[in-house]
Amino acid sequence: xxxxxxxxxxxxxxxxxxxxxxxxxxxxxxxxxxxxxxxxxxxxxxxxxxxxxxxxxxxxxxxxxxxxxxxxxxxxxxxxxxxxxxxxxxxxxxxxxxxxxxxxxxxxxxxxxxxxxxxxxxxxxxxxxxxxxxxxxxxxxxxxxxxxxxxxxxxxxxxxxxxxxxxxxxxxxxxxxxxxxxxxxxxxxxxxxxxxxxxxxxxxxxx
Amino acid sequence: xxxxxxxxxxxxxxxxxxxxxxxxxxxxxxxxxxxxxxxxxxxxxxxxxxxxxxxxxxxxxxxxxxxxxxxxxxxxxxxxxxxxxxxxxxxxxxxxxxxxxxxxxxxxxxxxxxxxxxxxxxxxxxxxxxxxxxxxxxxxxxxxxxxxxxxxxxxxxxxxxxxxxxxxxxxxxxxxxxxxxxxxxxxxxxxxxxxxxxxxxxxxxxx
DNA sequence: GTCTATAAGATGATAGAC
DNA sequence: GTCTATCATCTTATAGAC
Numbered sequence: 001x002x003x004x005x006x007x008x009x010x011x012x013x014x015x016x017x018x019x020x021x022x023x024x025x026x027x028x029x030x031x032x033x034x035x036x037x038x039x040x041x042x043x044x045x046x047x048x049x050x051x052x053x054x055x056x057x058x059x060x061x062x063x064x065x066x067x068x069x070x071x072x073x074x075x076x077x078x079x080x081x082x083x084x085x086x087x088x089x090x091x092x093x094x095x096x097x098x099x100x101x102x103x104x105x106x107x108x109x110x111x112x113x114x115x116x117x118x119x120x121x122x123x124x125x126x127x128x129x130x131x132x133x134x135x136x137x138x139x140x141x142x143x144x145x146x147x148x149x150x151x152x153x154x155x156x157x158x159x160x161x162x163x164x165x166x167x168x169x170x171x172x173x174x175x176x177x178x179x180x181x182x183x184x185x186x187x188x189x190x191x192x193x194x195x196x197x198x199x200x201x202x203x204x205x206x207x
Numbered sequence: 208x209x210x211x212x213x214x215x216x217x218x219x220x221x222x223x224x225x226x227x228x229x230x231x232x233x234x235x236x237x238x239x240x241x242x243x244x245x246x247x248x249x250x251x252x253x254x255x256x257x258x259x260x261x262x263x264x265x266x267x268x269x270x271x272x273x274x275x276x277x278x279x280x281x282x283x284x285x286x287x288x289x290x291x292x293x294x295x296x297x298x299x300x301x302x303x304x305x306x307x308x309x310x311x312x313x314x315x316x317x318x319x320x321x322x323x324x325x326x327x328x329x330x331x332x333x334x335x336x337x338x339x340x341x342x343x344x345x346x347x348x349x350x351x352x353x354x355x356x357x358x359x360x361x362x363x364x365x366x367x368x369x370x371x372x373x374x375x376x377x378x379x380x381x382x383x384x385x386x387x388x389x390x391x392x393x394x395x396x397x398x399x400x401x402x403x404x405x406x407x408x409x410x411x412x413x414x
Numbered sequence: 415g416t417c418t419a420t421a422a423g424a425t426g427a428t429a430g431a432c
Numbered sequence: 433g434t435c436t437a438t439c440a441t442c443t444t445a446t447a448g449a450c
Contacts, residue, residue, distance in 0.1 A: 004433075020314035022228050026426060036435060041427055043433090097314075103369040104311030107227035107304075116373045124377075143391055148384030151370065151377045156359075159366025162310040163358065166323045170331075170358045177355030184350055184392070187409045202394045211415075233444065243417060248445055250415090417450075425442060432435075 005043050007033040012054035017094035021105035021112075024051065052115045055102055059119040062095035063126050070130040076189055079134045080182040083153070087160070087175060096161045099123070103158065124150055138189050139196045143203055212250050214240040219261035224301035228312035228319075231258065259322045262309055266326040269302035270333050277337040283396055286341045287389040290360070294367070294382060303368045306330070310365065331357055345396050346403045350410055 011033035015024055026047045030037040044050035066086070073079050090096045099119050106113035131153065132146035156178065164171035188199065218240035222231055233254045237244040251257035273293070280286050297303045306326050313320035338360070339353035363385065371378035395406065 002433085018314070020311055022312050023315045025424080027424075037426095038428085038436085039434070045427095047426070100369065101311060101314070103373060104227055104308060105229050106373045107225070107308070108230050113373050120370070120374055120377070140388075140391065143387045144384045145380070148380035148387075151381035152363075152367075152384045155366035155370040155378065155381050156363050157366070158369060159362035159364070160359075162307065162365060162369075163327070163362040166310060166313045166320050167327055170327070171362065173352070173355035174358035174362050177351045177359045180350045180355075181347075181388075181392070183410065184347065184395070185388070187406060188391070188395075190409070199394060202397070203390065209415085232442085234442080244444095245418085245446085246416070252445095254444070415450105417448100419447085419449100421444105421446075423443075423445105426440095428439075429437085430435100431437100432433105 002043065004033075004035055004039055007035055008040060008043065008050060009054035009057055011035075012051055013058045013094075013098055016055075016098045016101045021101040026050075048109060048111045052111055055098060055115050056118055056122075058095065058098060059122050062093070063122050067126055070126050073130040074133050074136075076134045076138060076140070076182070077186050079130060080179065080186065082130075083157075083182075084179065087157070090157070090161060091164065096157055097165075100158050100162050120154070123154060127154060139191060139199060140185060140188065142200060209250065211240075211242055211246055214242055215247060215250065215257060216261035216264055218242075219258055220265045220301075220305055223262075223305045223308045228308040233257075255316060255318045259318055262305060262322050263325055263329075265302070265305060266329050269300070270329050274333055277333050280337040281340050281343075283341045283345060283347070283389070284393050286337060287386065287393065289337075290364075290389075291386065294364070297364070297368060298371065303364055304372075307365050307369050327361070330361060334361060346398060346406060347392060347395065349407060 008029060011029045012024070015028060015032055019028075024047075026040045027037050029047070029050065030040055040047060040050055044053065069082060073082060099116070102112060102116040102119055106116040128146050128150035131150040135141045135144070135146055135149070160171055160175055160178075163174065191199070215236060218236045219231070222235060222239055226235075231254075233247040234244050236254070236257065237247055247254060247257055251260065276289060280289060306323070309319060309323040309326055313323040335353050335357035338357040342348045342351070342353055342356070367378055367382055367385075370381065398406065
């Protein structure tokens with residue numbers, strides 16, 4: 001990989017984390033990378049193509065870095081614990097912030113929408129596998145499916161980190177509540193077989 | 208209210224819903240409002256002041272329109288049911304999309320961050336009251352608090368609607384999973400007093 | 415209050431020297 | 433591959449006619 005290309009791609013995600021998609025421009029990116037502005041177009045053709053490649057690469061890297069950790073998850077309790085740590089780290093790392101800004105920009109730009117879909121999918125590949133394992137043998141297995149739950153977790157993280165950007169205490173209390181509801185599910189998970197049957201019967205009677 | 212001011216303010220939220228914060232400009236807003244570009248500055252001084260006023264007004268109106276509905280909520284089941292309808296309607300109305308774009312833009316602009324904080328707070332005033340009522344007497348009352356849960360619900364909605372923008376089926380399945388987990392909480396809510404005590408005891412043993 | 419015209423600067427993108 | 437210089441076009445914002 002050409003060092004200038006690498007510098008430009010890194011500058012994109014840095015700026016996305018700090019300033020968001022709104023103020024992103026070829027000149028801002030080049031300045032951040034300490035590189036001549038014309039090189040953006042020499043190496044990537046258009047600004048959007050640079051953003052696309054930078055975000056895909058960053059997503060691949062981020063997903064891979066969480067891969068081993070997610071691979072060890074075998075229960076909802078472990079998933080919940082991992083979520084707590086991930087939330088803290090993501091505040092500093094900003095991978096989810098990049099995704100949130102991608103989603104915000106996707107409304108306008110179709111190229112960006114495609115990039116966002118890729119990032120969402122890539123991220124989900126890792127999360128869904130862990131969720132599926134955590135759900136296995138759990139009494140809530142018959143209630144929720146792994147594809148849906150993993151996407152719910154992802155979107156909740158995205159919403160939470162955006163909320164965090166303007167109201168940190170509020171986001172903190174929101175996350176605490178979600179954790180407590182998660183603990184509730186854990187309690188159910190630890191229920192005896194008799195209680196499980198009662199629960200399953202009651203849930204059957206609903207939507 | 209001056210009709211030109213009103214047209215400009217409406218144009219802002221329309222554009223925010225359709226194109227997002229990224230492409231927003233005085234000229235685009237004026238064109239959408241079918242009004243001369245210079246009138247943006249005559250009436251509002253700066254573009255950001257126009258965006259600020261437009262979003263605050265739109266938030267007040269949206270929150271008020273949901274107020275009566277939220278006022279009738281007295282249980283988690285009702286809250287869950289309202290959430291399903293709200294999700295459908297918000298996809299068309301776009302009030303939450305406006306908030307998401309506000310949050311995305313807040314990363315860069317401090318004025319926008321203040322606007323986003325206002326919108327989040329205004330929205331929360333309505334939701335938290337309903338959540339507090341729904342939680343009253345519920346067995347989960349000792350587990351989650353209304354301020355935290357209402358903010359969790361808000362941020363989940365924001366994340367879900369952003370997800371929806373690029374992957375509708377994915378967002379749909381995510382929402383379905385959250386609903387099913389909500390149904391689980393409902394089942395717990397309907398538990399007898401003996402089961403409640405067991406649950407409370409088990410939860411005490413945790414964080 | 416609304417218009418035209420314009421200033422002063424930022425933007426994406428390209429041509430051509432090195 | 434990198435630079436300077438430049439393009440047409442876009443941006444916010446203002447001055448002044450009506």
